[in-house]
Amino acid sequence: MSIETDDSGVFGDGQERLSELSGKKVLVYVALTIGVILPVFPFALMVSMSFKPASEIYSLQVIPSTFTLENYRFLLENVPIVRQLINSIIVTGAVVVSVVITSCIVAYSLAKLDWYGRGVTYNFILATMMIPGILLLIPQFVIIVELGWVNTYQAMIAPFAISSFGIFLLTQFFKQFPDSLIDAARMDGCNELDIVFRIVLPNSMPAIATVAIFTFMNRWNQMLWDLIVIKNESMYTLPVSITLFAKTGLYGNSMGPLMAGATLLALPTILLFLLLRRYFIKGVTMSGLKV
């Protein structure tokens, strides 16, 4: 399943000129343009509020009449936001690297090697995707406590370090990978890990990018788990910090700083999505397949 897109954008060089558009097509564009305001507008509002002075914060005006960085300054002074941003980056980065490496190795074994019990193992891995995360929350927390990992990075990394979805997606992709290339590499003296990392991986970049981006998105946006295993403000990740900020509202008239924090949290995923939306969309159609 793939979706044909024309990345040249609305004003790019295409065959169609505006004059050649039929009336019906114009209506389609008008409907889509009006419709797209709905998903985008709340974010425009958020960014605009993060730059508004406190006196203007409740006004409906989307473009602030006075532009201020006061909200961001307030956030920097009252919340260890830089440290929390770094925490988010460390945790997400480690999880993405780990998921990509482990998914490649396991998927290669499932797709390209012939061993006893392979089919059962693959079905078992698929079955684990059906377990709702909430069921595992308490036992996983108990494990983290027993390991003495409360308030540590490894508590936020280890449970996400391997992903059944990543394994599933790459296994499907690797199955189509030509065996002749692998056999040739084996003849030339590559061992299995060489084959994974030097032959299969460089030739599977689109699939790996999809796994990496989906993992990034899910881990960056993860709130509940971090809320449970982290008790120390300087170890919070951004979602936890913003959540508690929104719930407690400790700082008086805090709407502006709150929106500034939300903007910081939203920006990385939105930017990455805009840059790499092809892979996001591929991941969506793949995740539809798993159900």
Next chain:
Amino acid sequence: MPDATTESGARKADTSATKSGLRQRIAHLPLLGTATKRLGNHDDNLMGWALIVPWFLWASVFLIFPFLFALYLSFHEWSIISPETVFVGINQYVQLLTSDLFWQLLRNTLYFFVVNVPTQIVLALGVAVLLDRIVRGRALYMAGYFVPYVTSGVVVAVVFKWIYAPDGYINQMLAVAGTEINFLGSTTWAMPAIAMMVSWKFIGYYAIIFLANLQSLPETIYESASLDGASEWQQFRHITLPLLNPSILVVVILSTITAFQIFTEPFIMTGGGPNGATKTFVLVIYRNAFSYLEMGYASTIGVVLAAMIFVISYVERNYVDQEVSM
């Protein structure tokens, strides 16, 4: 290590020669005999298992053990601070299923589901059908509709908390018309308001699933249908919609799973209020486990929730499969 594979052909022959003696000796044993025989039919047993072992180690600590431990805990009373777990049999299940809370949670979830699923399917389908008709600029529009899905639920909840607030965006506009609705403070409005917001977040995601399905439909059907004089609406109703069954199924199952696991939004926006109107299963599990330290009871709710998700998506799958085969 590198030469292990270069000579693998020769080596394999070696080992099979030495092993065959052993294999013959155990061949008559009922289980072990067939197992070794089947094992012999595969080429890469050792390497295959070696590469899968990291997954097994990780999964036993973070998936398999937790799954079993959750089942175990659901039959025990345990506050995490005391070392003892007390076996209480099915007491906690009885306690849960006979409590008003459980039925309230079920009602809330159902309410959410009833608002959420039709809204999402209709709007996502609408967006997908429109996107299907254009090529130029499609990627750009798709990106616009997809942005809410990639954004953290925390951000969405924070922004909509203000949009819905008594002095918030919607109410300032309603004030012009002379009315005011305290969306999150009213028992009638709070759940639909949250459900609409979650629908809003997922429309782009589901639209892309529909779009992928739409693009896989053969154009010849439509050509012959329009030759037979079918109007555009008739084509949509009698050709497109039935052929979209597989992706509608996917969307319904995904929204079911979402509906039962909603947490971040009520946690940030209402805390489960007003008067329990937006309490959800996950919110109650979280409170029981981490505020009241009732790990056993929280696990019971978790097991019941997982069972419901499993059964409902199983029923949905079979129901829609039937529809398709008809």
